[in-house]
Amino acid sequence: MMDSVRNMWKIASNHGGLRFSIIVIFVWIIIALFAPLLESFLGVVFSNLQPENSLLPPFSKSDDLFHVLGTDYLGRDLLAGMIHGARVAFIIALASVSISLILGLSIGLVIGFYGDSGIRKNLIQQILIYVSIVVGVYYFMSMVNDGVSIYNLIPFLGIVVLTVGLDRLIDKLPFKKYGVPLDLIMQRLFELREGLPGLFIILSVAALITSQSIFSVAIIISILYWMTFARHARAETLQVKEEDYIMSAQSSGVSDFRLLIYHILPNAMPSIFVIIAFTFGAVILLESSLSFLGIGMPVEEVSWGKILAGARKSPKAWWLAVFPGMAIFLVLYAFNNLADYFAQYQRRNDKADK
Amino acid sequence: MFIYIIKRLLLFIPTLVLVSCIAFFLKNNVPSDPVETLLSLQGVDDSSEAFIVAYDEKVIELGMNLPLFYFSIQSNYTSWLDKTKLESSAKRFAKELANEKYNVSDVLELISLIYQLEDKERRTLLVCQAPREVIERLDRPQLDRVGLEMKSMIRSQVGRMEGNKEHWHYPVLSWHGFENQYHNWILNFIKGDYGVSLVDAQPVFRKLWNSMKWTLMLLVISLTISGLISFVLGIYNGINQGTRFDRWSNGILFLFYSIPKFWLATLMIIFFTTAEYGNWTNIFSTVGDWPRMTGFFEMFYVSAHKLILPIIVIVIPDVAYLSRLIRASIINENNKEYIKTARSKGVPKRDILRKHLVPNSLIPTITLFAGVLPGALGSSLIIEVIFNIPGVGRLMYESIKTADWAIVFPIIMIVSILTVVIFLVADILIAWLNPKIKLG
Numbered sequence: 001m002m003d004s005v006r007n008m009w010k011i012a013s014n015h016g017g018l019r020f021s022i023i024v025i026f027v028w029i030i031i032a033l034f035a036p037l038l039e040s041f042l043g044v045v046f047s048n049l050q051p052e053n054s055l056l057p058p059f060s061k062s063d064d065l066f067h068v069l070g071t072d073y074l075g076r077d078l079l080a081g082m083i084h085g086a087r088v089a090f091i092i093a094l095a096s097v098s099i100s101l102i103l104g105l106s107i108g109l110v111i112g113f114y115g116d117s118g119i120r121k122n123l124i125q126q127i128l129i130y131v132s133i134v135v136g137v138y139y140f141m142s143m144v145n146d147g148v149s150i151y152n153l154i155p156f157l158g159i160v161v162l163t164v165g166l167d168r169l170i171d172k173l174p175f176k177k178y179g180v181p182l183d184l185i186m187q188r189l190f191e192l193r194e195g196l197p198g199l200f201i202i203l204s205v206a207a208l209i210t211s212q213s214i215f216s217v218a219i220i221i222s223i224l225y226w227m228t229f230a231r232h233a234r235a236e237t238l239q240v241k242e243e244d245y246i247m248s249a250q251s252s253g254v255s256d257f258r259l260l261i262y263h264i265l266p267n268a269m270p271s272i273f274v275i276i277a278f279t280f281g282a283v284i285l286l287e288s289s290l291s292f293l294g295i296g297m298p299v300e301e302v303s304w305g306k307i308l309a310g311a312r313k314s315p316k317a318w319w320l321a322v323f324p325g326m327a328i329f330l331v332l333y334a335f336n337n338l339a340d341y342f343a344q345y346q347r348r349n350d351k352a353d354k
Numbered sequence: 355m356f357i358y359i360i361k362r363l364l365l366f367i368p369t370l371v372l373v374s375c376i377a378f379f380l381k382n383n384v385p386s387d388p389v390e391t392l393l394s395l396q397g398v399d400d401s402s403e404a405f406i407v408a409y410d411e412k413v414i415e416l417g418m419n420l421p422l423f424y425f426s427i428q429s430n431y432t433s434w435l436d437k438t439k440l441e442s443s444a445k446r447f448a449k450e451l452a453n454e455k456y457n458v459s460d461v462l463e464l465i466s467l468i469y470q471l472e473d474k475e476r477r478t479l480l481v482c483q484a485p486r487e488v489i490e491r492l493d494r495p496q497l498d499r500v501g502l503e504m505k506s507m508i509r510s511q512v513g514r515m516e517g518n519k520e521h522w523h524y525p526v527l528s529w530h531g532f533e534n535q536y537h538n539w540i541l542n543f544i545k546g547d548y549g550v551s552l553v554d555a556q557p558v559f560r561k562l563w564n565s566m567k568w569t570l571m572l573l574v575i576s577l578t579i580s581g582l583i584s585f586v587l588g589i590y591n592g593i594n595q596g597t598r599f600d601r602w603s604n605g606i607l608f609l610f611y612s613i614p615k616f617w618l619a620t621l622m623i624i625f626f627t628t629a630e631y632g633n634w635t636n637i638f639s640t641v642g643d644w645p646r647m648t649g650f651f652e653m654f655y656v657s658a659h660k661l662i663l664p665i666i667v668i669v670i671p672d673v674a675y676l677s678r679l680i681r682a683s684i685i686n687e688n689n690k691e692y693i694k695t696a697r698s699k700g701v702p703k704r705d706i707l708r709k710h711l712v713p714n715s716l717i718p719t720i721t722l723f724a725g726v727l728p729g730a731l732g733s734s735l736i737i738e739v740i741f742n743i744p745g746v747g748r749l750m751y752e753s754i755k756t757a758d759w760a761i762v763f764p765i766i767m768i769v770s771i772l773t774v775v776i777f778l779v780a781d782i783l784i785a786w787l788n789p790k791i792k793l794g
Contacts (some may be wrong), residue, residue: 135525137438139526142523151523155522155524157756192372193774195770195774196368197731197766197772197773200732203735203750204754204762204763208383208384281612288614289616289736295755305616311620312740315628318625321621325614329617333612334613336608337608
């Protein structure tokens with residue numbers, strides 16, 4: 001473990017700015033994780049309003065506090081705001097990247113592996129599955145809207161058990177089987193995503209949601225971003241699937257699940273790392289844009305984008321524009337650089353393989 | 355070629371249908387009631403007696419009493435509603451009760467009881483949202499003229515309903531045909547009838563078209579400039595790969611690529627439009643209000659100087675992105691065998707560059723260029739908000755802020771159509787330029 005970390009660090013020194021990027025990301029994560037501790041340690045609080053200390057420049061002292069980065073329009077300490085913003089950005093980025101990663105990776109692997117003809121069902125089975133998906137979604141929505149009760153839980157579980165049981169039963173009947181067009185459906189969905197103006201959709205959905213929180217923002221973002229992961233996971237799976245060792249594993253009776261998790265996934269990971277790093281940057285940019293515009297983010301939550309938006313009202317206070325923007329820029333640069341490095345690394349490996 | 359274009363156009367339709375479904379779904383989930391907003395714009399007081407009548411008329415006029423989509427999957431306790439022929443106020447009342455899972459025949463019986471009352475009294479009862487509320491309202495002075503017998507009948511009916519609620523439910527698929535809201539909405543959209551704004555009752559189409567001009571102009575100018583700069587820079591750096599200028603400019607461009615546009619814009623505004631930081635710093639004009647003029651060119655003539663700064667802000671990160679891509683493409687092409695052959699047989703450097711290298715390496719960049727445009731639409735939203743440019747982005751932002759949902763969803767539709775068309779044009783262009791790509 002230590003060896004591989006040291007090895008990575010050594011490789012990093014050959015790539016321009018990569019060490020710097022890793023340090024930036026590391027520091028950002030540390031600040032985000034220990035934000036409350038850090039704030040109390042430094043003796044700064046963002047929440048207390050002191051209108052008499054409005055717009056103090058950096059390195060100035062108010063009655064009892066020393067403001068290293070100055071204060072904003074309401075007299076709140078900027079350093080504390082920056083620390084809090086790091087935490088908000090981290091929570092949103094981590095939440096939406098993990099949701100989209102899990103969702104995208106599993107769907108991408110499955111559609112890449114099975115394609116349009118990997119799962120074969122006869123006509124009765126297919127109709128059964130489609131109908132029970134609709135009915136299942138109906139009872140699930142009823143659970144979400146009216147709360148879980150025996151009147152929707154029992155039918156829901158009943159449908160699931162019934163479908164699985166009937167599917168096994170009908171499978172034995174001698175009917176002609178057709179492929180389930182998983183890939184086709186998902187490809188249409190990805191095409192649709194391509195035509196959607198991401199920021200416009202996110203803005204309007206975020207404004208429509210009544211209970212705004214940073215998690216609702218994360219969920220909206222991941223609804224759009226999981227498809228990027230799914231697309232790349234699918235493409236990688238299609239490539240890896242054709243390799244000889246997968247064929248031989250398959251012919252020696254390894255189960256599909258095992259094949260996907262232990263043989264295909266590890267080989268698809270390098271290119272997924274590029275997307276992870278890239279998406280981290282994109283999500284942070286998106287989150288700060290949203291909070292800069294003041295849409296979707298809860299009012300009480302402080303973020304880098306929101307502090308930066310405050311700078312527009314007071315052009316005299318350059319520190320309000322420079323520091324939060326710098327933070328967004330540094331983290332964004334670090335992740336873009338990391339993504340660039342991963343992409344180069346992978347390209348080199350691919351060439352070496354050939 | 356012709357068949358290829360037709361094929362792509364046909365593939366383009368399902369995407370648009372799905373986009374319109376998403377926009378329509380979002381439109382029907384807005385928190386405010388558009389009918390109420392429209393009526394208050396027309397000056398109908400929402401507490402007056404006339405309001406309910408006007409509301410019903412407006413609902414029918416807008417076709418909002420129709421089912422939402424071609425088909426629906428509803429619970430058995432609400433699906434019967436679409437088949438009944440009730441007035442819209444009674445229907446609304448029935449829907450409220452049905453959502454509470456009251457029995458169908460009970461609800462209909464209660465409504466028929468209420469319909470035996472006079473107009474005014476009936477309306478007072480039909481705005482209720484629960485049977486309990488009906489009982490409370492029975493004691494109000496407006497209903498004094500209702501006979502005691504009638505009141506007790508309603509009371510006993512409500513009492514019966516409470517004990518007769520349904521619990522088990524199942525989905526029902528019902529087909530509504532073409533008489534539905536989505537169908538009318540999409541037909542009106544194609545005809546260009548987008549309804550009126552919920553804030554100032556202006557036609558949405560005119561508002562959209564006026565702001566579209568600005569956004570398109572901003573995009574065309576900034577993309578032309580950034581395209582030209584990155585073309586020159588990318589090719590120069592690509593053929594001079596590894597020189598000091600290449601390494602430095604590449605590193606700096608990578609930095610610029612990561613700069614958030616809204617940060618750059620804020621910095622520019624703070625440092626270069628005010629005289630806060632020295633006398634020379636207010637070199638650009640401030641972000642003020644734009645003059646209200648009717649003519650586009652007249653307005654452009656007056657406010658063109660305000661576009662300099664936004665264009666700079668858009669161009670810098672775009673150049674950073676595009677020129678790096680063009681450079682990579684040139685390097686990739688430069689290492690190929692045919693270029694080496696041409697060089698070794700003595701073809702002049704200039705000819706290699708002009709006839710082989712540049713045309714061949716620019717074909718793949720067309721897709722990249724098309725990929726910049728949707729992103730540019732998104733980032734122009736923030737730029738327009740910051741610089742107060744009256745474009746689509748700012749219209750969108752302000753409509754969201756003022757809950758003017760009648761504008762938001764047409765904008766989403768238009769912008770997605772634009773995005774899809776751009777990809778379509780890029781694909782066709784590539785197919786046309788590159789004879790190696792097989793069409794069909």
